[in-house]
Amino acid sequence: MNNIKINETPVRTSRNFRINNIEIDGTSFDSEIGEFNNVSLVGNSEAEVSDFDLTFGLGELPINQIKKNANQKIRFDIKNKTDKDYKAFFEFDKDNFSLVDNIEIVADEETKGTVIIKYNSDSKIAAFHNGLIRVNAKSGSKIKIIIVNLLNNLSINLLSIDNCIEENANICYSIIDFGGKMSITNYYSNLIGDLSENRINTLYLGSENQRFDLNYIGELRGKNSKINIDVQGALGGEAKKNFKGTIDFKKGCKKAIGSENENCLLLTDKAKSIALPMLLCSEEDVEGEHSSSAGKADNKELFYIMSRGFSLKEAMKLLVRAKFNKTIESIKNEEIREEIIGEIEKRL
Amino acid sequence: MSKSNIEEINRNIYDFKNKDEYDYKIKKGLTREIIEEISKQKGDPDWMREFRLKALETYNKLELPTWGPDISELNMDEIATYVRPKTNISSSWDDVPDDIKDTFDRLGIPEAEKTSLAGVGAQYDSEVVYHSMKEELIKQGVVYTDMETAVREYPDLVKDHFMKCVPVADHKFAALHGAVWSGGSFVYVPKEVKVDIPLQSYFRLNSPESGQFEHTLIIVDEGASLHFIEGCSAPKYNKVNLHAGCVELFVKDNAYLRYSTIENWSKNMLNLNTKKAIVGKNAQMDWVSGSFGSKISMLYPMSILNGEGAKTEYTGISFAGAGQNLDNGFKVVHNKANTSSVVNAKSISKNGGKCTYRSLVRIGENAKNSKSSVSCESLMLDDFSISDTIPVNDVRNDDVEISHEAKIGKISDKTIFYLMSRGISEEDAKAMIVRGFAYPISKELPVEYAVEMNNLINMELEGSIG
Numbered sequence: 001m002n003n004i005k006i007n008e009t010p011v012r013t014s015r016n017f018r019i020n021n022i023e024i025d026g027t028s029f030d031s032e033i034g035e036f037n038n039v040s041l042v043g044n045s046e047a048e049v050s051d052f053d054l055t056f057g058l059g060e061l062p063i064n065q066i067k068k069n070a071n072q073k074i075r076f077d078i079k080n081k082t083d084k085d086y087k088a089f090f091e092f093d094k095d096n097f098s099l100v101d102n103i104e105i106v107a108d109e110e111t112k113g114t115v116i117i118k119y120n121s122d123s124k125i126a127a128f129h130n131g132l133i134r135v136n137a138k139s140g141s142k143i144k145i146i147i148v149n150l151l152n153n154l155s156i157n158l159l160s161i162d163n164c165i166e167e168n169a170n171i172c173y174s175i176i177d178f179g180g181k182m183s184i185t186n187y188y189s190n191l192i193g194d195l196s197e198n199r200i201n202t203l204y205l206g207s208e209n210q211r212f213d214l215n216y217i218g219e220l221r222g223k224n225s226k227i228n229i230d231v232q233g234a235l236g237g238e239a240k241k242n243f244k245g246t247i248d249f250k251k252g253c254k255k256a257i258g259s260e261n262e263n264c265l266l267l268t269d270k271a272k273s274i275a276l277p278m279l280l281c282s283e284e285d286v287e288g289e290h291s292s293s294a295g296k297a298d299n300k301e302l303f304y305i306m307s308r309g310f311s312l313k314e315a316m317k318l319l320v321r322a323k324f325n326k327t328i329e330s331i332k333n334e335e336i337r338e339e340i341i342g343e344i345e346k347r348l
Numbered sequence: 349m350s351k352s353n354i355e356e357i358n359r360n361i362y363d364f365k366n367k368d369e370y371d372y373k374i375k376k377g378l379t380r381e382i383i384e385e386i387s388k389q390k391g392d393p394d395w396m397r398e399f400r401l402k403a404l405e406t407y408n409k410l411e412l413p414t415w416g417p418d419i420s421e422l423n424m425d426e427i428a429t430y431v432r433p434k435t436n437i438s439s440s441w442d443d444v445p446d447d448i449k450d451t452f453d454r455l456g457i458p459e460a461e462k463t464s465l466a467g468v469g470a471q472y473d474s475e476v477v478y479h480s481m482k483e484e485l486i487k488q489g490v491v492y493t494d495m496e497t498a499v500r501e502y503p504d505l506v507k508d509h510f511m512k513c514v515p516v517a518d519h520k521f522a523a524l525h526g527a528v529w530s531g532g533s534f535v536y537v538p539k540e541v542k543v544d545i546p547l548q549s550y551f552r553l554n555s556p557e558s559g560q561f562e563h564t565l566i567i568v569d570e571g572a573s574l575h576f577i578e579g580c581s582a583p584k585y586n587k588v589n590l591h592a593g594c595v596e597l598f599v600k601d602n603a604y605l606r607y608s609t610i611e612n613w614s615k616n617m618l619n620l621n622t623k624k625a626i627v628g629k630n631a632q633m634d635w636v637s638g639s640f641g642s643k644i645s646m647l648y649p650m651s652i653l654n655g656e657g658a659k660t661e662y663t664g665i666s667f668a669g670a671g672q673n674l675d676n677g678f679k680v681v682h683n684k685a686n687t688s689s690v691v692n693a694k695s696i697s698k699n700g701g702k703c704t705y706r707s708l709v710r711i712g713e714n715a716k717n718s719k720s721s722v723s724c725e726s727l728m729l730d731d732f733s734i735s736d737t738i739p740v741n742d743v744r745n746d747d748v749e750i751s752h753e754a755k756i757g758k759i760s761d762k763t764i765f766y767l768m769s770r771g772i773s774e775e776d777a778k779a780m781i782v783r784g785f786a787y788p789i790s791k792e793l794p795v796e797y798a799v800e801m802n803n804l805i806n807m808e809l810e811g812s813i814g
Contacts, residue, residue: 013415269746275740284730290753
């Protein structure tokens with residue numbers, strides 16, 4: 001084992017709080033990456049992905065692996081004025097178990113599009129996924145991005161997301177993060193344009209010994225820019241989650257609004273939740289707020305459901321479904337919705 | 349007419365300085381020889397001398413924090429860690445030398461003692477110069493004395509508690525404190541004794557390029573109660589001064605302790621203080637904290653709820669002006685069932701000042717049916733100040749209710765407009781709003797301190813407009 005620290009928070013706090021970063025085995029980034037061919041794409045472009053340097057990202061080793069050894073490079077060029085679906089579905093199996101993907105989404109001015117990116121795995125495969133999704137939303141574009149991680153609990157899921165949102169552009173994310181013995185996400189949005197907007201709705205669901213480390217960072221630079229981060233999760237078994245959310249109001253982002261809300265439902269007494277919802281502010285004329293909460297299911301609600309003939313387990317599932325419902329219902333694609341609901345049933 | 353910037357504000361009450369006269373000042377730096385010399389000068393018993401030397405070893409092994417404000421300007425080779433004033437401890441103000449007595453007179457301490465306190469301790473540089481307590485409390489068995497006397501007269505009690513709540517290895521400045529501590533107060537409140545009127549210790553650092561490392565140890569025994577107030581100030585010098593005090597509070601079963609602080613160190617002070625409380629079964633620990641001074645402050649009082657049903661509340665405000673970086677907050681660890689914590693933190697930044705609220709709420713595996721509620725509000729008074737909120741909520745069992753809320757923003761234009769439409773000037777309107785913002789804190793303070801806090805807010809705000 002050669003442990004490395006990744007997913008650093010933009011501002012450090014005491015080391016004793018154990019949330020500044022997460023340690024993982026660094027040897028995963030040394031080994032040879034084979035081919036990954038089990039991918040189905042809709043609406044991708046023939047153009048090459050561009051070179052990049054990231055402001056954040058998971059860390060040097062994972063990002064260098066993507067730069068040098070990506071085995072899937074996919075680009076979506078959104079040019080439509082009306083909404084259109086773009087898809088990248090990845091299926092891990094015994095022949096395709098390591099994926100290093102570099103996905104670039106470029107939305108032209110005043111365009112619309114929905115991009116769905118989904119990762120599934122064969123139940124017996126210990127998959128390795130290290131991915132990067134870069135989005136450039138040009139002026140006036142309206143983009144929806146749905147990321148669905150349904151990998152099994154033997155897998156490792158690493159994901160860096162980097163958004164640049166220009167004037168009057170809007171990116172709305174739905175992130176379903178259910179899979180992986182370890183699922184680590186670094187999300188960064190640079191709201192550079194005036195009136196730019198970013199909404200993120202994330203669901204995580206942990207069971208067994210799963211570990212989640214979510215590091216969401218939004219930097220507001222444009223006047224009247226807006227970010228809303230809403231993270232809802234449930235943890236069963238001995239699952240553990242770190243949520244690190246940072247809203248950073250940079251000087252000049254007058255009238256910007258930022259809010260983040262994280263709520264964790266603890267389903268067992270072995271599950272653990274750590275939250276670090278940060279607000280950093282160098283501009284006076286802004287509104288920023290965050291809230292974070294954690295706790296078990298409400299006994300009254302459980303009692304009510306059980307008095308209608310449901311078992312405790314079923315009542316718990318219903319509560320989790322209800323908690324996740326708003327985000328799931330916002331996904332227009334019915335097949336994906338049904339798949340997510342099926343996964344909740346299976347994983348609980 | 350309002351003044352144009354904070355530097356023009358009259359801080360005479362706090363910034364006056366006496367001539368740097370002392371009976372003994374240790375040479376600058378931090379070596380084994382210096383620690384041995386401090387120990388010799390203070391007449392430590394052997395166990396304390398050994399303790400200091402071990403703490404120095406720990407200090408040399410530990411790293412500076414890798415987070416928070418930049419404290420690289422602190423050079424221990426430039427700091428004298430022990431300055432003995434030209435007087436012995438006294439229980440009558442008449443016996444205190446005139447220049448030192450004058451200092452405390454100007455700070456209003458003897459007057460407050462007469463009107464509203466049950467006991468007073470006053471420290472000047474490294475030693476306590478005055479200590480007294482009302483006769484009736486002495487009769488009830490309450491002990492309120494300086495730490496050096498406590499080490500001599502209550503060795504077992506001190507040995508059992510000294511740096512047990514804040515271990516030397518807690519962080520680099522706790523280790524530094526263990527090596528060079530001097531002065532401070534010791535309080536013991538016997539079982540079931542209720543001390544109705546507050547005790548107060550005031551710490552004044554006069555000597556330039558020096559440090560103050562007072563140790564406050566309070567034991568509130570079972571069923572007893574106490575309100576303790578701590579005040580601190582220093583004149584301003586060009587080079588940094590260091591304050592690395594340590595406060596250890598033991599609140600035994602069913603006891604109650606309120607610890608109030610108005611901190612108004614000068615703006616060349618690095619305030620790297622450590623405060624912790626261990627709270628017993630059904631006991632309650634309340635912290636009230638107003639932080640106005642210091643160039644850099646890293647201060648995170650902590651309650652460790654070790655008894656079932658233990659409670660804690662933190663009510664604090666920080667006010668950072670030009671050149672100040674106040675990194676304050678609160679830590680609470682819930683270790684037992686049915687424990688609860690309530691945090692109400694506020695901060696105000698202006699004239700380029702930086703306020704950071706940094707916190708930890710940890711609910712352990714055994715803390716079933718525990719509750720924690722945190723509310724944090726930050727007010728920005730201009731567009732070149734900074735305000736950050738960095739809270740950690742760590743939940744390790746499912747039977748908990750924990751909520752955290754934070755808000756950040758400026759004074760509402762609508763509210764100012766409303767007040768101005770009623771004939772109030774913009775400056776007065778802002779001051780009124782800020783006082784209202786700080787009211788939840790000031791109402792928790794004894795009235796004299798609430799007035800002092802409001803004066804500080806007025807004084808700070810005077811420079812913020814125009």
